[in-house]
Amino acid sequence: MLAYALVVLGIAVTFVLGEAPVERRTDLDTYYATTPFIAQMIVLYLLAHLTAVTVTCVMALHWARRVRGGLRAGLILLGAGSLCGGGYSVAKLAAVGARWTGQDWSALSTTVSPAVAGLGALLTVVGVLVPLATPRIAEWRRARRTYARLEPLERTLDDLLTRRALRLPRPRFASPRPG
Numbered sequence: 779m780l781a782y783a784l785v786v787l788g789i790a791v792t793f794v795l796g797e798a799p800v801e802r803r804t805d806l807d808t809y810y811a812t813t814p815f816i817a818q819m820i821v822l823y824l825l826a827h828l829t830a831v832t833v834t835c836v837m838a839l840h841w842a843r844r845v846r847g848g849l850r851a852g853l854i855l856l857g858a859g860s861l862c863g864g865g866y867s868v869a870k871l872a873a874v875g876a877r878w879t880g881q882d883w884s885a886l887s888t889t890v891s892p893a894v895a896g897l898g899a900l901l902t903v904v905g906v907l908v909p910l911a912t913p914r915i916a917e918w919r920r921a922r923r924t925y926a927r928l929e930p931l932e933r934t935l936d937d938l939l940t941r942r943a944l945r946l947p948r949p950r951f952a953s954p955r956p957g
Contacts, residue, residue, distance in 0.1 A: 848912025
């Protein structure tokens with residue numbers, strides 16, 4: 779927490795010390811890569827982001843080896859999403875480094891980075907949702923199998939239930955347990 783606080787403080791201080799008079803929504807990184815203090819702010823936030831996603835990726839994949847089922851799938855997806863987040867930072871850093879050498883690789887910053895960030899965000903969201911959804915899906919499947927096993931009894935009772943007007947439609951999303 780202290781490290782994050784120092785990074786946020788460093789980003790704020792370098793931004794205040796620098797000058798960024800032109801709003802650059804898509805290419806701030808490469809446009810200001812050679813501007814004093816703003817360049818340091820850019821490198822600081824990209825390195826901090828790269829560190830965070832690297833730790834997240836390593837930890838998620840490490841934990842994924844220890845668990846099974848939906849949690850494992852979710853952790854693998856979270857690790858893959860974090861790996862894409864690392865691709866975002868690496869592409870931006872490469873574009874900034876190219877700018878320092880006088881080359882223009884801004885397409886890495888404006889095209890590649892958003893694409894891998896979007897993919898990473900999608901994988902991360904799915905990775906969070908999978909462990910939440912898998913128990914419910916498993917319960918639903920168990921309920922469906924239970925109803926399927928009761929089908930011979932239902933066929934046997936069908937005539938009696940129809941004659942006595944006791945036939946009810948099968949519940950669509952019912953669970954075999956009460957309540």
